[in-house]
Amino acid sequence: MVKQFITLMLVAASFSLFAAEAEKITNLKGFVIENINGEKQPLVMAYVYCDNTTYTAYTNNNGQFVLDIPEGKHDIKVSFMGYESVTININTKKTKELSIELKKDNSLASKF
Secondary structure, eight states, rough: HHHHHHHHHHHHHHHHHHHHHEEEEEEEEEEEEEEEETEEEOOTTTEEEEEESSOOEETTSSSSSEEEEEEEEEEEEEETBBBBBEEEEETTTTEEEEEEEEEEOOGGGOOO
């Protein structure tokens, strides 16, 4: 009975180690800014997310974000109301930090 329990525990531990290796999480850090008359300003509460996943983040008061995503290739999308959304294709093995500039969506002004 003790041998069966130990064997079961070893098998469970092996699965846990395999699962941890299967999806390594990395920190993607960055800034989201806008350019106003040549001066860069942070965008607060811009939405940053990894497309086709549930990994999301919002920028803080300094326009900074940290997005914990699995290692690999991803499309990172950034949006903010009244601005054109941006999609950036990254590989987390090469890219650990982003600086993203959003531009105002002038097409919205013509609709009103």
